[in-house]
Amino acid sequence: MKNHEHYMREALKEAVKAFENDEVPVGAIIVHEGEIIGKAHNQIKTLKDPTAHAEMIAITQAANFLQSERLTDCAMYSTLEPCSMCAGAMVLSRIESLIYAAKDPKTGAHQSVFKILNNKKLNHKVKVKKGILEKEASSLIKEFFTTKRKTSSLNN
Numbered sequence: 691m692k693n694h695e696h697y698m699r700e701a702l703k704e705a706v707k708a709f710e711n712d713e714v715p716v717g718a719i720i721v722h723e724g725e726i727i728g729k730a731h732n733q734i735k736t737l738k739d740p741t742a743h744a745e746m747i748a749i750t751q752a753a754n755f756l757q758s759e760r761l762t763d764c765a766m767y768s769t770l771e772p773c774s775m776c777a778g779a780m781v782l783s784r785i786e787s788l789i790y791a792a793k794d795p796k797t798g799a800h801q802s803v804f805k806i807l808n809n810k811k812l813n814h815k816v817k818v819k820k821g822i823l824e825k826e827a828s829s830l831i832k833e834f835f836t837t838k839r840k841t842s843s844l845n846n
Contacts, residue, residue, distance in 0.1 A: 694767070694789050697721055698823045701767040701791070704731040704744060705830055711736055715830045718744035718768040720752040720761065720785075727764070728752035744768065745776035749783055761785045769827040771798035771820070777806035780816050787817040791827030 697719060704717025708731035720728035730747035734740060745768055752761055765787045766780065772788070777799035780788060788807060790800070799806045800818055807816040 692724065694819065694822045697726075697765075697767045698769070698789065698791055698827075700726060700729065701744075701769050702823065702826055702830070704729055705769045705827065708732040708744070709830060709834055715834050716744045716768065716770045718748040718766060720748045720764050720766050722752065722756065722761075722764045727755040741775065743773065743776050745772050746779055749779050749785070753783065759783065765789060767822075769823075770794050770831065771800050771802055772807075773797040774799040774804050774806060777804070777816075781806060781809075781812055781814050784814050785816055787819070789819045789822055791821070791823045792831065793820065 701717040701719045704719065705715040708717060709715035713732040713735055717731045719726050728748035728751035730744045730751065732744050733742040733747065745766065748766065749761065752764060753759055761783045764785050766785055768788065768790045770792050771790050771794040772780065793802050795802050797803055807818055
């Protein structure tokens, strides 16, 4: 059986693709019965779509694969704590569990800013495990924004 680190490495590969395309390096995969049925990276700039987060694209792929709006037996692996939009989509899709690498102190919706995934007022709660390959994911994001700041200061 494959472990959390194996799947998170697959999500990190997606995050690297985002980095290479000048997108915030977030990657996500969705696993069903040991098989990856959705995988994506941020494509907000590429698609000119503010909803083109890695998690949202992966949810759409998984729903298409299963031919269902319910992802009840699925686990999502994301390199970053999801934002409120992505967390809301996880609740609405009834995804069973989320495993993420790094927390997002600015927009995180598991515990950093909001607590959507296990909110008692909602009809579904997502099981969450955090910190899997956190250093790798955090380093990639820090490198991206450090590079952005350097490029920005050179252009000014």
